[in-house]
Amino acid sequence: MLDGLLILLAFQFTGELLVRLLDLPLPGAVVGMVLLLLALITRAAVLQRVAPAANLLIGNLTLLFFPIGIGIVLEWDRYSEHGTALLVSIVVGTLLALILVTALLKLLIRSDS
Amino acid sequence: MSALHTPLFALLLTLASYRGAWWLYDKSGRQPLLHPFLVAMIPVIAVLLWLGIPYREYLAGTAVLQFFLGPATVALAWPLYRQLSTLRSIWLQVLVAIAIGAPLAAGLAIGLAALYGAPLDVIGSLAPKSITTPIALEVSRFTGGHAALAAGAVAITGIVGVLAAPLVFRLLRVTDDRIRGIALGLVAHAIGTARAFEYSERAGAYSSLALGLTGLLTALALPWLWPWIAGWL
Numbered sequence: 180m181l182d183g184l185l186i187l188l189a190f191q192f193t194g195e196l197l198v199r200l201l202d203l204p205l206p207g208a209v210v211g212m213v214l215l216l217l218a219l220i221t222r223a224a225v226l227q228r229v230a231p232a233a234n235l236l237i238g239n240l241t242l243l244f245f246p247i248g249i250g251i252v253l254e255w256d257r258y259s260e261h262g263t264a265l266l267v268s269i270v271v272g273t274l275l276a277l278i279l280v281t282a283l284l285k286l287l288i289r290s291d292s
Numbered sequence: 293m294s295a296l297h298t299p300l301f302a303l304l305l306t307l308a309s310y311r312g313a314w315w316l317y318d319k320s321g322r323q324p325l326l327h328p329f330l331v332a333m334i335p336v337i338a339v340l341l342w343l344g345i346p347y348r349e350y351l352a353g354t355a356v357l358q359f360f361l362g363p364a365t366v367a368l369a370w371p372l373y374r375q376l377s378t379l380r381s382i383w384l385q386v387l388v389a390i391a392i393g394a395p396l397a398a399g400l401a402i403g404l405a406a407l408y409g410a411p412l413d414v415i416g417s418l419a420p421k422s423i424t425t426p427i428a429l430e431v432s433r434f435t436g437g438h439a440a441l442a443a444g445a446v447a448i449t450g451i452v453g454v455l456a457a458p459l460v461f462r463l464l465r466v467t468d469d470r471i472r473g474i475a476l477g478l479v480a481h482a483i484g485t486a487r488a489f490e491y492s493e494r495a496g497a498y499s500s501l502a503l504g505l506t507g508l509l510t511a512l513a514l515p516w517l518w519p520w521i522a523g524w525l
Contacts, residue, residue, distance in 0.1 A: 187363040194366070206430030208365035209511040215369035220376070233367035236360060240482050241329050241447075242310050243361050244425040246302075246354040248447050249333050250440025253340070253347040258441060264408035268418050269445050272404045273452040274460075276397040276422065277479045281464050283392060284471040287385040 183232025190215040296343055302353030309335040322490070324454040327483065329447045365426040372504035378497045386474060386501065393478045394506045397422035398514065401445075406525050415525065416518070417441035420510055421449045424481040427507040434515035436522075450483025457487065469495035477502030 194211025197203070203210070219226050236243070251258065258265065295301060313332035320326045340350055351358075379386055401418040410418075417437030420428035425446045432442035457476055466472060469492045476484030477499035485503050489496030 184363065187366045190369075191362050191366045204434060204515040206365070206427070206433070206511055206515075208362045208430055209427060209508065211362075211366040212369045212372075213508070215366055216373055219369060219373040229367070229370055232363075233370035236364040236367045237371065237482070240364060240425055241327075242306070243357050243364055244429065244443045244447075245306060245310065245329065245332060245336075246351055246357060247429065247439050248329060248425075248443035249336060250347060250351070250438075251444025252333060252337060254440055257438075258414070261405075261408075261410045261414045264405045264410035264414065265418070265441075265445070267408050268401050268405035268410070269421065269448050270452050272397075272400040272418075273422070273449045273479060274456050276393075276400050277453055277456055277460050277475060278464070279396055280389070280393040280478055281460055281466060281471065281475045284385075284389050284474055285464060285466065287389055288382060288468060288471055 180231045180235070182228040183230060186215070186226060186229045187211075187232055187236075190218075297345065297349065299353040299356070302345075302350050303356070305336055305339055306332075306354055306357070322486075324451050324483075324487070327447075327451050330451070361426040361429060365430065368424065368427070368504050368507065371500045372508075375497050375501040375504070378494075379501060382470070386498075386505070389474060390478060390502060390505045390509055394422070394509045395513075397479055397506075398510060402521065402525075412522055412525065413437060414441065416522075418445050419514060419518075419521075421445040422479050422481060423507040423510045424503055427511050431511055431514050435518045446481065447483070450480045453480025453484050454487045457484070470498045473498030474502040477504075478506045481507070 190211040191208050193214055194209070195207030197210055198205055198207040215226070215229070309332040310328060312335070313328035316331055317326050317328050340347065398419050401421050402415055405415045405418050413436050416435030417432055419435050419437070420431040420442060423431070425443055428442050428446045429439055432439060453476065461472055472491050473488040473495035476488040480487070481503050485496060485499040488499030
């Protein structure tokens with residue numbers, strides 16, 4: 180667990196450093212994720228120790244964003260005038276995206292393979 | 293009581309509510325409408341209002357949880373790495389699906405919000421709604437969005453996607469677990485991936501892969517493209 184956390188923080192920090200040094204319009208944590216993925220692909224065995232910490236964090240993503248997420252309810256008066264736009268974009272947008280993506284996948288992937 | 297106005301109480305309230313919400317979710321056979329995000333909201337909001345704890349104070353008290361969204365983003369490299377081998381047989385199809393699907397999901401969110409007159413800050417909050425929350429929150433900083441709106445939109449997108457998926461799959465006669473998995477991961481991120489694992493291990497693997505690649509592609513593209521999109525809106 181400790182090794183995993185150390186790996187995650189080190190890669191996040193490296194990502195943040197790169198973003199600042201190169202002035203990239205990218206989230207530092209995402210750059211850290213790409214770096215870790217590349218490092219894992221090169222079969223750096225020591226990095227396999229990231230698993231326990233990674234699985235714990237990913238398994239509890241809902242908890243991590245929960246306090247931010249409930250702001251949509253507790254600060255609803257800030258957003259209420261755009262209620263219709265939010266509802267349509269989230270509900271209809273998601274439905275359409277799901278239908279179109281599924282149809283696209285049916286075209287791309289034939290079940291026989 | 294000053295003990296109620298501490299990070300300790302804010303965390304205790306959050307963890308207890310989250311734990312209880314998971315218990316109910318498991319008991320219900322994981323009904324999407326009883327997703328822990330929705331259920332845990334009820335006790336937390338009730339207690340905050342009852343004790344008169346301002347939301348901003350609660351948010352500051354739970355800052356330690358938000359801190360871990362960064363390492364959680366980096367951690368997504370792990371399941372992505374583990375699923376890369378499943379990609380080998382149909383890698384081109386998966387990449388094409390994500391290269392079209394990820395901008396499609398973001399474009400629909402942006403277009404529909406703009407059509408209904410939402411201002412730029414609201415549209416910027418909705419643009420990353422189909423990607424996993426830690427990445428979506430990072431991206432929403434580049435698109436001038438509100439964190440609360442972005443996080444809420446992501447969670448509700450996941451729940452809507454999971455609710456609609458069985459119907460959509462039946463209507464479009466989808467029986468291939470690879471298609472189910474990729475569609476759920478691409479559109480409904482981690483909540484969709486959890487659902488995909490209920491179809492099969494295979495669907496879950498493809499969903500994890502789609503979740504990671506969609507998040508990655510959106511995070512790499514949207515911050516660059518946003519000034520152009522915002523100018524066009």
